[in-house]
Amino acid sequence: MTTAQPSSQTACAAAPSVAEVEASCRLPVLFLAFSGAAWLCAGAVLALLASVQLYQPAFMEGCAWVTYGRLRPAAVNALTYGFALQTAFALALWLIARLGRVELVAPLGLTIAAKFWNIAVTVGVFGILAGDATGFDLLEFPLYAALPLFASYACIAAWALVTLHRRTERELYVSLWFVLAALLWFPWILSTAQGLLLGWQVPGVVQAIVAGWFGNNLLQIVLTSFTLAVLFYFVPKAVKRPLANPGLVSAGFWLLLLIGGWCGLSQLAAVPAWIPSVSGAANVLVIVPVLALLVSLWQTADGKIAESWKSNATFRFLLVAAILLLGVTLCTAVFGGHYTQFTFFATARTDIVLLGVFGLAALGALHYIVPRLTTGEDELPSEGLSDLAFWAALFGVLAVGIGFSLAGFKQAAVGASAESKFLEGAVTGVASNLKLVTVGYGAMAVAALAFLVNFGLAARRCCLDCCGGAR
């Protein structure tokens, strides 16, 4: 991986042109991107409604479908499967096609599989609202939604891997390492977790360990890998420099895969003591690969960060996503132990990784990809809406992350002291922080909506350009 030269010399003679590659991507990638952003909007609204009930318990009372115990899992699963993973597939397909210089295999089949993925997510969200949730964090979809979900994933991933196999640019660029790792990691953890929890039905304590292992791997390996794939593609591109220090990148890649899967169980209760202990150690160790990867990106962009922030709509998202990745890793390493057990702190981590680290990076990448696949321009039609999407998403992520984190710290302080009053300190006392969270989810929904409108404008202009005259 020392010197990749993805130029016409190494590419074989049959390499398709960029236009042909983009034409093959257009339908599936745009469909996945649009549905993903729509689920971001829907999931943020569901999460907003759920968060209101944390300080207004009587809000929407009387209807079982919209109680907190159903709304919150529905929101988190809509954001995870509807938004995050779906958008990740769009990014993965696009990165494979572009970096491999290859046309997507079966774009129509991919679109149909993506359609089924959306149907499965819809069924799953309504299944949770109807009361069929499984009760395992990030795996709440009932079996009748989880199985079609896995089947459509298998189709998408299989075609993605076939495309990758047929690439004309043989050298695998760093982004494709991460895409490949995530595409292979996800079916492993999903099938293992669903097999053990819903099929095999392991006994109680093991269930908590399996569900925690799955949730952490989804956040720490799969979504973080997709984020890093985006960062490693767009940052060198935005600053127009080659990626600095590839040795650091390959060390970071392997260490992340090696260590990342051990994290995230440090707050489990009623399990053998070595599990939270080892997991807490891994939480600290994972700082090393994250730092190595981010240092390489920083060395690449050093000196051109301010300039790129102003000139490049995508780069702003990526910079914030990278800072949040470092922040959430350090925060989990330092505070992710017994002190913040049973508080909103873990919720904060999930939401920051989902919406902040991955969400911002994905929105940034889509601000680059969508205009190229629709109008053929470098930017989405409305600069104002791009700005709105960025600032609203940034505010939303910070409000949700800070709100939940502060609430978590307050609750931890109450839990650590026998004198403090639980109800006043940990329930009504965190209402102000949770109101911030509500505002944050609202801002996320606004950001998703701004992007969707911009997307719609671009698609409309594209249609007018291509076939508007003919019709």
Next chain:
Amino acid sequence: MSKNKKQPAPAPERAETEPTIAAGGGSAWPFVLLGVILFGCFLHVENTGGAFRADVYQAGMKTPPPQADEPPEVKAFKRGAQLYAAGCAGCHQATGLGSAPLNFPPLAGSEWVLREKPDRLVRIILNAIEGPITVKQVAYDNNAMLQFKDIYSDEDIAAIATFVRGNAEWGNSFGFVTPQQVKVIRDASASMGSQKWRAETLAPIP
């Protein structure tokens, strides 16, 4: 933001350069840092990991105290002590001496308890006893005793009988009562229904 927003759609063959990788690079610091943190991690796991034992749930406890499996007699005696405290000590007192002024007969040294076979004791626990009775030369007449046949299982009643008969602190030193013995008596006295024993009906029982 970009200034080329209003450009017309560029030609399809525009120069789209993909990111490249610089030559060289590689640093040792991640591995040095990894080693340093790993050392701390080993200390952390050594102190809080419970020696990787599956039966240590409390951080900081390296090995649990050895718990040799107790013989069934001792287990039954301990269980009986708990049940006695919950269900019997209210009248017969923790000392087993009862209370003559309050009309509660004693169990410690009682000739109704200390017999070769536990048959009378188990029958009294199961169906209770009422009416006049003489214990250790003192006359009692109390109808307040509860029937425990529907409250406690055979194991529980065997445990209580073991505790009462074998309690060295009370000066009682008779042996272990098994759940099987209780079951036999329970079946034999099933026809009594909720009728209580009296001193004279219990007299033929050995």
